[in-house]
Amino acid sequence: MLEFLFGKKDNSVAIDKKINEIYSSLKKTYPSENISDERKAELGKLIKENGYLPYPYIKALEELTPEEILFGLEIKWQDNKIFADGKFSFANNKVSVLARNGIKNSAWMQKEGHDIKLINLAGLGDGNKTKETGKFIDWLRQLLILPTGNLNNGIFNTTIYLIPFHPREFGCAYLPKSSEISEKLFDENIEKITGMDAKEQVKTFITLSQLAGHPVIYDILPQTGRFSKAVLANPEIARWFDINFLNKELEANIERIAKNMPESFEEEDIELVKNIYKDSQNGSSGDLSSHFKNIYDTFDSLMTESKKKLSSAMLQRANQVKLQKRARDVVARVHSFKPNQKLTENDITKQIDTIQELMNEGLWPAPGGAWCSAGGPVYDKMSECGGYPTFKHYDYKGEDVTGFANLDCQTPYYFCFLENGTLNKPVIEYFVDYMIKLQAEYNFDGFRVDHIDHIVDKVSENNGRPISYRAPRAVLGKLNRTMKSKIPYFGTLAEYMLWDDFLKEYHKDMSFDVLWGNDIVSQSEKTPEKIMEDNQHLTNYNVNFKKGEKLSILKTYNNQDGEFRCIDQYPGQLSETGALYKWFKYKFLPGGKFAQRPMLYVDGDESFTKRGIEMVIGEEIAMPREKHYDFYKKFNAIDKFVKDNTIINNGEAQIIVQDEDGFSAWIISKFPEKTAYLVVSNYKYTTERVTMFDENNQSYSEILHGNSVFDKTINLPTDYTIIKEHYIDDNKFVSVAFDTETSTLHFDKLDASEFRVYELKRA
Numbered sequence: 001m002l003e004f005l006f007g008k009k010d011n012s013v014a015i016d017k018k019i020n021e022i023y024s025s026l027k028k029t030y031p032s033e034n035i036s037d038e039r040k041a042e043l044g045k046l047i048k049e050n051g052y053l054p055y056p057y058i059k060a061l062e063e064l065t066p067e068e069i070l071f072g073l074e075i076k077w078q079d080n081k082i083f084a085d086g087k088f089s090f091a092n093n094k095v096s097v098l099a100r101n102g103i104k105n106s107a108w109m110q111k112e113g114h115d116i117k118l119i120n121l122a123g124l125g126d127g128n129k130t131k132e133t134g135k136f137i138d139w140l141r142q143l144l145i146l147p148t149g150n151l152n153n154g155i156f157n158t159t160i161y162l163i164p165f166h167p168r169e170f171g172c173a174y175l176p177k178s179s180e181i182s183e184k185l186f187d188e189n190i191e192k193i194t195g196m197d198a199k200e201q202v203k204t205f206i207t208l209s210q211l212a213g214h215p216v217i218y219d220i221l222p223q224t225g226r227f228s229k230a231v232l233a234n235p236e237i238a239r240w241f242d243i244n245f246l247n248k249e250l251e252a253n254i255e256r257i258a259k260n261m262p263e264s265f266e267e268e269d270i271e272l273v274k275n276i277y278k279d280s281q282n283g284s285s286g287d288l289s290s291h292f293k294n295i296y297d298t299f300d301s302l303m304t305e306s307k308k309k310l311s312s313a314m315l316q317r318a319n320q321v322k323l324q325k326r327a328r329d330v331v332a333r334v335h336s337f338k339p340n341q342k343l344t345e346n347d348i349t350k351q352i353d354t355i356q357e358l359m360n361e362g363l364w365p366a367p368g369g370a371w372c373s374a375g376g377p378v379y380d381k382m383s384e385c386g387g388y389p390t391f392k393h394y395d396y397k398g399e400d401v402t403g404f405a406n407l408d409c410q411t412p413y414y415f416c417f418l419e420n421g422t423l424n425k426p427v428i429e430y431f432v433d434y435m436i437k438l439q440a441e442y443n444f445d446g447f448r449v450d451h452i453d454h455i456v457d458k459v460s461e462n463n464g465r466p467i468s469y470r471a472p473r474a475v476l477g478k479l480n481r482t483m484k485s486k487i488p489y490f491g492t493l494a495e496y497m498l499w500d501d502f503l504k505e506y507h508k509d510m511s512f513d514v515l516w517g518n519d520i521v522s523q524s525e526k527t528p529e530k531i532m533e534d535n536q537h538l539t540n541y542n543v544n545f546k547k548g549e550k551l552s553i554l555k556t557y558n559n560q561d562g563e564f565r566c567i568d569q570y571p572g573q574l575s576e577t578g579a580l581y582k583w584f585k586y587k588f589l590p591g592g593k594f595a596q597r598p599m600l601y602v603d604g605d606e607s608f609t610k611r612g613i614e615m616v617i618g619e620e621i622a623m624p625r626e627k628h629y630d631f632y633k634k635f636n637a638i639d640k641f642v643k644d645n646t647i648i649n650n651g652e653a654q655i656i657v658q659d660e661d662g663f664s665a666w667i668i669s670k671f672p673e674k675t676a677y678l679v680v681s682n683y684k685y686t687t688e689r690v691t692m693f694d695e696n697n698q699s700y701s702e703i704l705h706g707n708s709v710f711d712k713t714i715n716l717p718t719d720y721t722i723i724k725e726h727y728i729d730d731n732k733f734v735s736v737a738f739d740t741e742t743s744t745l746h747f748d749k750l751d752a753s754e755f756r757v758y759e760l761k762r763a
Contacts, residue, residue, distance in 0.1 A: 125622025706752025
């Protein structure tokens with residue numbers, strides 16, 4: 001039904017015409033006549049005053065009907081001047097709000113005051129009642145409550161950052177089975193109403209979001225699922241192992257090693273352990289006495305070099321060509337394809353049968369590894385019960401880092417030949433072309449690239465030569481430059497946590513606009529003064545770059561990393577007061593002209609949802625949420641105040657004082673403006689989990705409690721006097737004037753995470 005809209009792009013076909021057909025069908029089912037006049041007036045007033053409906057998502061779930069959602073969105077669309085009298089009207093090349101505003105570079109994504117919200121479509125169901133995933137109407141519900149920006153201050157509406165919506169392997173969004181849309185997102189009722197299938201529903205949501213003024217970026221991967229349709233249709237994009245062959249070779253090595261074991265071992269014991277070792281290679285396991293365990297470990301140690309050599313030889317280019325051909329032959333045989341027939345993912349209609357046949361022949365794609373592994377994976381043995389092969393991983397020094405490996409179920413792209421470091425150009429072209437098509441299909445405004453935290457450090461490069469399974473810098477640079485050449489405003493965000501300060505490499509070599517940053521992994525260190533130091537470091541880097549060519553680093557309130565046990569740093573553990581202070585602190589610490597930094601937060605943060613994003617990034621289920629309306633009002637008031645304030649979102653914060661007990665004060669100013677802002681706070685969180693180290697340098701976690709500070713005085717900088725104090729009253733900032741001019745403030749007491757905001761005037 002919707003082929004000409006959602007199939008191959010045809011600019012002669014008016015997209016707005018088909019969107020109007022879809023919307024007309026929705027309105028017939030969900031007419032605004034079902035809403036009372038009083039309710040229309042209530043919702044309309046709120047949306048017109050704010051540009052969006054100021055609800056936390058949990059309230060929108062509990063309160064809004066589909067009719068009310070569409071009614072409210074019409075106001076957002078009208079504000080974007082693409083909707084009037086019940087109809088959409090826009091040019092095909094003006095779907096994106098960035099295109100409609102004539103944006104020519106990616107600085108929009110870097111703007112101070114701009115927000116980026118991480119959203120998992122599946123998580124938008126009502127997780128407090130059911131695990132049922134979010135569906136099309138729920139996505140529109142989220143769109144209605146997404147905060148707008150302030151284009152007068154150069155701030156676009158909140159960017160929607162979507163995590164992968166493809167079918168998943170092993171309960172992980174970052175292991176796609178295919179490029180299709182997960183069936184768990186499909187809304188059968190919406191198909192009956194509009195004729196849209198799952199992919200059309202997702203694409204329509206993205207289009208409607210952009211028409212409401214929200215840029216949309218997507219999480220992309222330099223890897224795929226182990227036996228994804230991409231791998232089956234194009235075996236050449238992966239490295240392969242022939243596990244059956246390796247097992248035969250290893251068995252021969254076991255016999256050879258058994259004959260050369262140390263003479264201190266009894267021959268009968270060696271024979272017994274040899275057979276146990278053979279069984280363990282095929283997936284059986286059991287306990288051994290210390291005597292036999294010693295012999296077994298000796299066996300295993302002597303086998304290690306054999307395993308390394310066999311795996312390394314198999315991963316050589318000449319052998320890979322043979323294995324890839326065998327894999328392609330298996331795919332062709334299962335599907336009855338012609339020899340060497342060019343395939344796409346759509347041709348893979350017997351994915352499970354093909355996987356089973358590949359496994360029967362011992363053909364498995366080579367996996368990733370650990371964050372710090374280098375070289376190729378080393379086949380070790382079959383898993384317990386023999387279901388799948390397991391691998392060992394080594395770093396660039398040759399040390400075993402298998403304990404850190406969590407990526408053996410992914411298939412990295414075969415971007416380079418590790419034996420000599422040369423690039424595999426056909427695979428790189430495949431990857432870049434795939435991403436070009438992905439962008440064109442969904443009209444994304446930018447990409448966030450996953451799993452590229454260690455691209456140019458010593459675990460992945462040796463004098464510029466790639467030495468790991470991770471994507472080489474040349475690949476990412478080619479991708480980003482290609483996207484920007486086609487779409488000037490296209491934004492690029494790198495998952496790089498600033499290890500070793502490779503700013504230039506990610507910015508200039510790889511053409512990233514924004515870096516992930518380390519605010520989550522370093523949450524306990526990010527005092528106001530430290531954030532200002534971060535701003536200054538970015539300023540020092542950017543000072544010689546022209547407008548539109550600078551680098552930005554996220555100010556991260558929350559992301560999906562925070563709940564991982566090895567990091568365990570997220571706002572929900574700071575208490576309500578502490579979490580709100582964290583939001584306030586980052587919003588009120590602008591970096592100035594050369595350190596513009598947007599804010600990243602996660603769906604659910606707005607109502608103080610303590611945990612949940614890690615779970616829904618794994619399973620495709622609705623996310624449980626906190627119902628904390630008072631927190632939301634303050635959270636939203638802080639965000640809106642900053643977006644509407646030109647001094648804060650264009651100015652720069654400078655520290656006045658920061659004491660170890662938590663007392664801190666800073667001033668926000670913008671030359672040559674005479675208005676400035678003074679912020680006074682107790683930067684200690686009410687409660688905070690921090691990592692400590694004992695005398696043996698072993699780490700452990702401890703909960704710290706912030707204390708109040710007493711009897712503090714601030715002397716204002718020369719020429720400044722206090723005009724008024726701003727504070728949050730219910731759902732917005734209000735102010736009270738100072739009766740007498742003063743340049744000194746005294747505080748009897750400031751509780752942990754308490755903050756005060758004063759407006760100043762310079763003589």
